[in-house]
Amino acid sequence: MTKAINLPGTRIEILNPEVSRGKIRHALFDFDGTLSLVREGWQDVMVPMMFEYISEVAKDESTEEVMHTIRDFVTRLTGKQTIYQMFELADQIKKRGGTPLDPLEYKHEYLRRLEKRISDRIEGLESNSIDPSTLLVPGSVELLDSLRERGVRLYLASGTDEPFVIREARLLGLDHYFDGGIFGALDTYQNFSKKMVIDRIINENDLNGPELVGFGDGYVEIENTKSVGGIAVGMPTLESDPVHWDDWKKERLRQAGADLLIPNFAEHVPLLAFLFNEST
Numbered sequence: 001m002t003k004a005i006n007l008p009g010t011r012i013e014i015l016n017p018e019v020s021r022g023k024i025r026h027a028l029f030d031f032d033g034t035l036s037l038v039r040e041g042w043q044d045v046m047v048p049m050m051f052e053y054i055s056e057v058a059k060d061e062s063t064e065e066v067m068h069t070i071r072d073f074v075t076r077l078t079g080k081q082t083i084y085q086m087f088e089l090a091d092q093i094k095k096r097g098g099t100p101l102d103p104l105e106y107k108h109e110y111l112r113r114l115e116k117r118i119s120d121r122i123e124g125l126e127s128n129s130i131d132p133s134t135l136l137v138p139g140s141v142e143l144l145d146s147l148r149e150r151g152v153r154l155y156l157a158s159g160t161d162e163p164f165v166i167r168e169a170r171l172l173g174l175d176h177y178f179d180g181g182i183f184g185a186l187d188t189y190q191n192f193s194k195k196m197v198i199d200r201i202i203n204e205n206d207l208n209g210p211e212l213v214g215f216g217d218g219y220v221e222i223e224n225t226k227s228v229g230g231i232a233v234g235m236p237t238l239e240s241d242p243v244h245w246d247d248w249k250k251e252r253l254r255q256a257g258a259d260l261l262i263p264n265f266a267e268h269v270p271l272l273a274f275l276f277n278e279s280t
Contacts, residue, residue, distance in 0.1 A: 004254075007274055010267045014274075016259040019231055020210035022277030026180065026201055027147055028194075028225065030079065030216035031158035031165055033239050037135045038121050038168045039160065040239040045114045046074055050089050053106070057098035075252070079218020081159045081185035081192065083107050104187060111161065125171035132172045137235070137242050139265025144177045146272050153205075155180035157197045157221070162186060195224045202228050213275060217249055222256035231275065234258030 004013035032039045050070045051063075058066050073088045086107045090100035100106075115122075124130030133141070147154060154177050158165045162184030169175040169182055180201070186192045201212060209229020214221050217235040225232040234253030238246040245263045253261060262271060273279070 007270055010270050011263055012267055012271055013261040015254060015261065019259045021275055023210045024152060024213050024275060025211045026153045026205060026207060028155045028157055028198060028214045030218060030221050031156055032160055033217040033237060034215055034235045035137055035140045035174060036168055036172060037137065037239055037242060038118060042114055043074060045117055046110055047071060049110055049113060053089060054092055057093055057096040079159055079216065079220030081189050083189045136172060137237055137264045139268045143265040143268040146268060148177060153180045154178045155197065155201060156182040157194045158184045160184055194221050198224050198228055219252055219256045222253055222258050226257045232258045234261045236261060237264050
């Protein structure tokens, strides 16, 4: 296991000291948990919903065993489109002798329940009664400003459905930063993946790996960024209290091959100085 080296005077952990620096031209961001906290607590909607369906056909398993199975695959698939978690739900029901619904039906039911949970946040943002900064990972706006000042082109790619990503990026005042585009999950799931977005960025701009940096809190975007030789910055933010690390996420992102780990963007100045190989 790679031993982390802290960037002096910061909480920024460097897992790959040999990372190629000073070449970044394009940056890809995940959305939920990386920049946005609007959907914080989504697991508390998805996991109980899945338990309702699986427990109907789980004959010889305890509540704890079923919940462990669900939490494992939900977190393993975080970062992919939501439909993939619903495919797994259907498989788990089938495995236990049940007849699952179409995964798209499960997805729409989950989205209905999640919309209900976050409706106060959405309404508060729309009415300006909630300050958008309270639903952003600390330092997000300052980081995006600093990247744009350096001439970096920015992209947003999320496993959340695209209309919701566009809506919430707008409500948080972030949409104008992403001149490269905002991309999200589609009901025709075959037409979107983070890997497809990354491959397109690489091919359209004729990039070498370290000219792309990816920021995310999920296994998927870290692996996809590393697969093209890009720089992967893992964001194991504790969404319920984003000044702290989420230790479970931290270990998962380390395993995924992240080059750096940061709990949030509060230390964006030394972070970017390191990535762009600038003296501070």
